[in-house]
Amino acid sequence: MKKILWCLLMAPFFCAAQSYSLKTLTENTKTSLRGLSVVTDKIIWVSGSSGSVGKTLDGGVTWQWIKPKGYEKLDFRDIEAFSDKEAIVVNAGSPAYILKTIDGGENWTENYKNVDTAIFLDGLAFWDKNKALIFGDPINNKMQLLKTVDSGKSWQNVSDNLKLPLAKGEAAFAASGTTIKTLPGGKIWISTGGTVSNIYYSGNYGLNWQIFKCPIWQGENSTGPFSIDFYHPKNGIVVGGNYVKDKENSNNILLTYDGGKTWSKPESPVFGYRSGVAYINKENLIATGTSGTDISTDGGKNWQHVSDISFNAVQRAKKGSAVILAGNKGFIYRLEMK
Numbered sequence: 001m002k003k004i005l006w007c008l009l010m011a012p013f014f015c016a017a018q019s020y021s022l023k024t025l026t027e028n029t030k031t032s033l034r035g036l037s038v039v040t041d042k043i044i045w046v047s048g049s050s051g052s053v054g055k056t057l058d059g060g061v062t063w064q065w066i067k068p069k070g071y072e073k074l075d076f077r078d079i080e081a082f083s084d085k086e087a088i089v090v091n092a093g094s095p096a097y098i099l100k101t102i103d104g105g106e107n108w109t110e111n112y113k114n115v116d117t118a119i120f121l122d123g124l125a126f127w128d129k130n131k132a133l134i135f136g137d138p139i140n141n142k143m144q145l146l147k148t149v150d151s152g153k154s155w156q157n158v159s160d161n162l163k164l165p166l167a168k169g170e171a172a173f174a175a176s177g178t179t180i181k182t183l184p185g186g187k188i189w190i191s192t193g194g195t196v197s198n199i200y201y202s203g204n205y206g207l208n209w210q211i212f213k214c215p216i217w218q219g220e221n222s223t224g225p226f227s228i229d230f231y232h233p234k235n236g237i238v239v240g241g242n243y244v245k246d247k248e249n250s251n252n253i254l255l256t257y258d259g260g261k262t263w264s265k266p267e268s269p270v271f272g273y274r275s276g277v278a279y280i281n282k283e284n285l286i287a288t289g290t291s292g293t294d295i296s297t298d299g300g301k302n303w304q305h306v307s308d309i310s311f312n313a314v315q316r317a318k319k320g321s322a323v324i325l326a327g328n329k330g331f332i333y334r335l336e337m338k
Contacts, residue, residue, distance in 0.1 A: 018337060018338065019337075020295060020306050020335065020338075022293070022309065022333045022336070024333055027330050027332070029052070029330025030050075031052040031330050032048050033312060033327060034078070034313055035078045035090075036176070037079045038316065038322055039081050039082065040318070040322075041321065043056070044056050046332060047077070047089050049076075050067070050075075052067060053067070054066070055104070068089075068099055071091070074091040075091055075092050077091065077174040077176075078123055078124045079177070080124055080152075085101070087105070088124065093120060094116060094117050096112070096113070096114040096116075097112065097113055100153070109153075111155060112146065118137075121144070122177070123174065123178060124177060125182040127188075127205065129151055130151050131148065131149050133148075133158075133188060133206050135190050137171040138165075138171060141168075142159050143159060144157075145158045145159045166192065170192050170195055175226045175243070175276075176227055176314075178226075178227040178315075183233055186202070189230065191224070191225040191228045193218060193224015194221050194223070195220075195221070198212065199213075199214045201259065214254065216238060216251060217240065217252050222243050223241065226239060226274065227240065234256075235256070237253070237277055238256075238277075240252050240253075240274065242273060243273050245273065247272045252269065253270045266300055272289060275290070275311075278315055278323070289310075289311065290311075293305075293314075310328060313325065313326045
């Protein structure tokens with residue numbers, strides 16, 4: 001366990017007798033992990049390169065590694081799990097596939113396939129066990145949107161619901177599968193980057209959309225928002241930057257207090273490019289990327305660097321308190337707070 005001691009260097013509001021450590025769960029599995037779904041404190045699923053899917057049923061003490069037969073060369077950038085038996089994975093690139101298992105990964109059903117050379121799916125998010133949306137990079141300036149209402153058994157192309165065309169060079173990043181966020185009642189946010197960065201919002205399950213400007217670092221194909229999260233419909237956060245300049249932090253984190261309509265910079269930022277962000281609770285947040293991990297204890301207004309270990313994704317358990325990070329070389333760690 002690598003201890004992270006930083007309180008002595010901080011302003012008093014950070015020094016609430018709390019320390020942080022990152023506990024290694026597994027590493028060196030020779031796969032780049034970007035998909036992460038923390039069902040409970042015990043049940044965790046991950047996905048990544050070389051067709052790899054991993055799961056643990058004991059909080060990371062032991063892991064089972066699976067390669068869906070016939071899909072061993074895919075890069076599974078996002079995964080959504082509901083239990084120790086049921087999960088859905090999505091790959092990046094063409095052809096695009098959506099696979100589902102209901103028996104813990106022993107068998108997988110191909111529920112979607114797209115061989116268009118331009119298809120590139122970026123992220124998946126569920127409102128509940130039945131309803132979900134997947135989005136992808138634009139084809140002919142139209143963001144690709146796929147919707148399910150039967151727990152991923154079938155997918156309908158609803159791209160025409162978004163009437164606004166994307167700008168030239170505007171797309172999204174599948175760095176962690178978290179440039180999409182849903183909240184109950186049909187609310188959904190999608191962030192785009194590249195030449196221009198925007199937030200696309202729907203309040204009715206993707207039927208109608210609004211577009212808001214996102215003034216994060218943008219203008220190049222390596223810049224923009226790489227992860228978005230909302231604590232409730234008003235308060236949200238977006239992180240990103242430039243992944244080829246991962247230690248620069250001039251404008252790579254923004255906060256919103258009006259549901260994404262407007263965004264503002266925090267008092268002190270994260271310490272570099274970040275591809276994953278998550279609310280631990282209302283006041284405590286975590287952001288991570290290839291240049292390390294940062295913690296906020298005041299709702300995202302101020303950030304402290306706590307680790308230099310490279311990760312791609314971070315997520316809090318849907319049911320429980322575990323905070324899990326995953327990255328290259330099969331790194332899977334758990335954040336521990338004392």
